[in-house]
Amino acid sequence: MPNLAQIQPLFVLSDNPETMGKAIVRFTNDNYNKELGSALIDATNDAEAISIFLSEYKDSPETLRSYAKEIERLLLWCIHESKTNISSLRRDHMLQYQAFLKKPTPKKLWCGASVAKVTKTGDINPNWRPFVNKLGKSSVNKALKILDSFFNYLVQTNYLIGNPLAVDRRRKKRNQSKPRIIDRYLELDEIRAVLDALSDYQIQNKQNKQNNKADKFDKFKVVRARYIVLLLFYTGMRIAESANHKMGNFLQREKNWFLRVKGKGKKIREIPVPDALLQALAEFREAVGLPSPEPKFREKTPLIPMENLTQPISTRRISQILKWAFTKGAMIFEIDQPRKASKLRSASAHWLRHSYVTYLLESGAPLKVAQENAGHSDIGTTMLYTHVAQTDRHAATKDLSLSARNKFNVKDDEEQ
Numbered sequence: 001m002p003n004l005a006q007i008q009p010l011f012v013l014s015d016n017p018e019t020m021g022k023a024i025v026r027f028t029n030d031n032y033n034k035e036l037g038s039a040l041i042d043a044t045n046d047a048e049a050i051s052i053f054l055s056e057y058k059d060s061p062e063t064l065r066s067y068a069k070e071i072e073r074l075l076l077w078c079i080h081e082s083k084t085n086i087s088s089l090r091r092d093h094m095l096q097y098q099a100f101l102k103k104p105t106p107k108k109l110w111c112g113a114s115v116a117k118v119t120k121t122g123d124i125n126p127n128w129r130p131f132v133n134k135l136g137k138s139s140v141n142k143a144l145k146i147l148d149s150f151f152n153y154l155v156q157t158n159y160l161i162g163n164p165l166a167v168d169r170r171r172k173k174r175n176q177s178k179p180r181i182i183d184r185y186l187e188l189d190e191i192r193a194v195l196d197a198l199s200d201y202q203i204q205n206k207q208n209k210q211n212n213k214a215d216k217f218d219k220f221k222v223v224r225a226r227y228i229v230l231l232l233f234y235t236g237m238r239i240a241e242s243a244n245h246k247m248g249n250f251l252q253r254e255k256n257w258f259l260r261v262k263g264k265g266k267k268i269r270e271i272p273v274p275d276a277l278l279q280a281l282a283e284f285r286e287a288v289g290l291p292s293p294e295p296k297f298r299e300k301t302p303l304i305p306m307e308n309l310t311q312p313i314s315t316r317r318i319s320q321i322l323k324w325a326f327t328k329g330a331m332i333f334e335i336d337q338p339r340k341a342s343k344l345r346s347a348s349a350h351w352l353r354h355s356y357v358t359y360l361l362e363s364g365a366p367l368k369v370a371q372e373n374a375g376h377s378d379i380g381t382t383m384l385y386t387h388v389a390q391t392d393r394h395a396a397t398k399d400l401s402l403s404a405r406n407k408f409n410v411k412d413d414e415e416q
Contacts, residue, residue, distance in 0.1 A: 236356030
């Protein structure tokens with residue numbers, strides 16, 4: 001078993017993706033699955049192949065981040081557990097790795113708090129671990145999907161002979177017809193509870209300050225948390241999109257406001273901005289000291305800024321802020337509605353995106369409008385939000401009862 005000191009990150013995202021692989025060159029030892037002499041990429045070892053693959057995503061920072069994370073995890077497993085390398089992986093290795101993702105052991109070696117890979121002094125952070133905890137089913141599937149793309153790339157460029165995950169891909173195609181229902185979304189009363197909790201927190205901390213009680217309250221953080229909740233709910237933006245845009249992405253056209261977003265695959269979409277979001281935006285800008293309630297033309301202020309108003313916050317920080325806000329909201333439901341409390345504690349930023357599509361459709365918007373606003377490449381994805389019809393069906397059914405004959409026109413047996 002490796003000791004704790006051996007588990008260290010292999011590359012840092014601030015590195016140029018074209019040189020990331022140099023950090024792992026000492027681990028390469030290519031053999032059976034490598035195609036010799038006919039590769040379409042200029043790679044003589046696994047490290048160079050990984051560098052070239054990651055460089056394909058250098059213009060998509062969030063995709064690069066996701067792909068680098070999963071490849072790094074696989075590499076660390078290869079180094080410390082299977083004692084092999086990328087071009088030596090077989091089908092049985094990948095089955096072992098899939099089981100490992102579900103329960104990384106020993107936990108103390110592989111799992112820990114989410115911290116930066118590098119300290120402020122530039123040294124490797126000794127507290128960093130590849131995982132926070134074991135991965136759930138959806139996270140395992142996402143990891144395998146990324147690795148499948150990685151291996152497909154190496155096969156298509158003739159660096160590898162075969163894809164050790166190809167069997168999983170075929171099985172996935174057979175299961176694609178299974179119905180899916182989007183149920184991880186927040187209801188309106190749950191979102192209101194979060195906003196109310198933030199307001200109450202702000203009031204309470206002001207009182208604590210007046211009473212000279214020790215407090216770390218920061219008005220900016222609370223105001224920003226409220227703004228983030230409303231921004232994501234009223235636009236349906238992905239968390240990565242919200243972290244990578246500026247106030248100047250708000251556009252006004254014939255008195256109507258839109259938010260221009262570059263989403264997955266660098267696709268541009270313009271999201272209509274409702275009046276409620278314009279009001280929330282104006283309140284946030286006034287609270288943090290920006291000079292006008294509406295964004296200026298091509299304004300450089302980040303869409304979600306740090307307190308200095310010049311730098312954007314990271315997706316990880318947005319997640320942390322929302323987790324904190326959702327936890328505050330959960331406390332409102334704790335006694336009377338524990339299910340809603342536990343639901344809020346499980347929620348993430350993406351749940352607000354699901355809420356956006358859900359209530360957009362429920363308000364009567366056509367499927368095509370919801371698809372374009374959300375940036376779904378396939379309208380079939382938008383159609384997965386089948387829960388939007390549940391309210392009307394429930395209202396039409398809830399009065400069904402053995403004593404409700406007249407309402408449902410149920411006649412006595414002798415009259416039929």
